[in-house]
Amino acid sequence: MTTTEPITHHPAPITPNLPERYDPATIEGKWRERWERDDLYHVDDDAPGEKWYSLTMYPYPSGVLHIGHWFAFVAPDIFARLQRMRGYNVLFPMGFDAFGLPAENAAIRNNIHPAISTFGNIEIMHQQYRLMGAMIDWSREVITCTPEYYRWNQWLFLQMLKKGLAYRANGAVWWCPKDQTVLANEQVLEGNICERCGTEVYKRDLEQWYFRITDYAEELLHDAEKLDWPERVMTMQRNWIGRSEGARLRFTLETGDVLEVFTTRPDTVWGATFMVLAPEHPLVEKITTDTQRAEVAAYIEQARKQSEIERMSTDAARQRTGVFTGAYAVNPVTDERIPLWIADYVLMGYGTGAIMAVPFGDQRDFEFARAFDLPIRVVVQPDDLPNFDPETMTEAYTGPGRLVNSGTMTGKPMPEALPEVIAWLTEAGRGEAEVNFRLRDWLISRQRYWGTPIPVVYCPDCGLVPVPEDQLPVVLPLDAEFTPTGQSPLVTHEAFLHTTCPQCGGAARRETDTMDTFVDSSWYWFRYTSPHDENAPFDAEVARRWTPVDLYCGGIEHAILHLLYARFFTKVIRDLGLIDHGEPFLRLRNQGMILAEEGTKMSKSRGSQVGPDELVAAHGADALRLHLMYLGPWEQGGPWNSRGITGMERFIRRAFSLVTETGAGPFDQSLPDAAVAPLHRLRAKTIERVTTDLDEFQFNTMVAALIEYVNELMRLRETEVIHTPAWREAIGTLVLLMAPSTPYVAEELWERLGMPYSVHQQIWPTYDAALTRANEVEVVVQINGKVRDRLLLPVDLPEEDARARVLAQPKIAEATAGREPRKVIYVPGRLVNIVV
């Protein structure tokens, strides 16, 4: 059990004649209280300074914060504090993603109503964020399971319904038998596994609500290029959207039906010797001949089961299976009669669910043709290769070459002449150019309780009727039976279910499905800008000032789902006229994952989860913040280790005694410039290092720079510079540089220096760039690339002089042994390399 009590502060024991010891519990308790009393982190829309919107992915309130939450949050907190000290008006809000399966499943497990457990968890998590010293303005908190928030989910849904962006459709959808609900494509993991509970899911035919995200496919793909996002996230989004250029071609069947296919290689249509339909294709039933019917039915049955049994291995997938339907189509360019097969390697969910099979140019079609002895026709021949022979080919050819056996197009070079071929096919009425996407529309209905009710009503007379906007919110009743049964729990809540039709006033039924939780998180950052607005999801004028988000931090696990949906919503909200931009997050940074000490994933069940509260009690929040940042590169993550934290405690103690023991002065000594120059230079270089490291999100080296600064100051402490004004400046700088990372002790030290409250409202230190360059520098002398000597040389010494100085060194003279250097390489301020 973790403690959630605020750390109480005892008066520090005063030991006479001994320097005062650093006592985190006292310091942190004192300042936490003071900051809250003063509302130090209150964000004012109209405060001076350029705006900076730093957003961190809000957590699920399904438990308490573990060390991973701290790791994820401390870095953006440090950065937000830096931006504030740089003079930006910084918005750094926090809230809770409170609807959805994690909270609901936990509630069912513990037999507590999700509303109770959710708000209970939120209360605990509030205390934990306070402990961390996070720079959060809690007056802007957003909790998505409150009617004040989700009524705007409903409002946005109604706007999308009006624009045709929300629609109901029947189709094969993923069903999770454990969670008893449908899932979006994005929530189904490899091996047909439910993203939430790990159960194997399968397809069911159901009528569901969708958002037409595919309308924005092209824009989602292209706008991404302007963003400062990690390359791998961009790649994942690009792959998920899956844009392919090609053509839609029409084949006429002997039954008279027209079968459309999508292909990226319309130039190979002369080589289409058969066609394949997905087993679920709606035409299969109609075209299958009586003699083939039994065999086709058996295959479809087997294919349907396949998603329920263990996923096929790669090898097994290569075993091409399929069945002839008995039907034939006509190849539109050769007029040949070609057979129609069904096979599971053709997916209903991509393209048209049917393909023209060109065994010459597609490896899967090739394997299928070999397996079932179907004809292969050569249609491309490169000039510099021997002629292909269908009898002896071992794999499909996908490279460049000239079209052969291709009617009037024979001789055209590929892929250069592809547009010409498509133009010719279009002219001939065989099809037209098409861009196809892998992206499917977003299925948003869920047959679960803990979510936003979908605001529509079904009237026996008027049909589907949207709930009028002035009747929002449609409130989720708290007294419903929420254990999953496979139909939406709200069906059993009579008072909710039965209503009157907003149009005719007659008896009607409410929609009982709720919305996917990802709807909540698709626009929540807008709500932070005016969280209490009662007339709109957000005040458009205020939102225009704060958004888009300048920096978004969170886990890589949201690379597709949340980030794609959020981008889609932003474009929809733009098209509703509320904002002007179409991309929500200009800069994205992903933290790595903190693993358990053994290097495995932290898990509650194995007890390898590390709780931050005990660590704070033992070492202080400042030390824990530093330690997390010092573990390694933030964007990489790594195993937790509990030992290193003592090093951070030592560092803070050293800084503490350095400041308290030398910060009071007197600073009346004036020394020659040369005596204080090293101190000035040290200060300037440290500011430079800390600032650039923070800008590059290299928190581990930023901490190292702070430690080195203190180590150097400890050395200089023994010299007379400690009584110069420069020392006072250097000590003040130390406290300012520590402020973002160790907010508590920095505030304490700032006060002890007699400086005005608060250190967090000070200006980030600047430095004279000229000072970061020394006049004299130790230059390495190499002979044939090996270091043999080093000597102090002026930074800008001309090559001739450097060469003379170096060659005059006794060690070098000895090493070259009188041999005349063949070549001398001189890098001013760095090294001299003598090649003999």
Added chain:
RNA sequence: GCGGACGUGGCGGAAAGGCAGACGCCGCGGUCUUAAAAACCGCUGAUGGGCAACCAUCGUGCGGGUUCGAAUCCCGCCGUCCGCACCA
């Protein structure tokens, strides 16, 4: 199978063509103490040599290359992790 990232002391890591191992942890030695803790100081990649300050050689997964000079760039392997995986 395809694509990407990574591989450095006992450990976490630093070094983005120029002194490999910054900084921290661990460990060892010392100061202070009756003692311990804390604190402070010093040492701490390997091998060999020297009483010693030090010197030499090797060393960034393996093999090659480019360069005066490579952890860093290029090519080929090996390994780890991640993403995608019948996308027509």
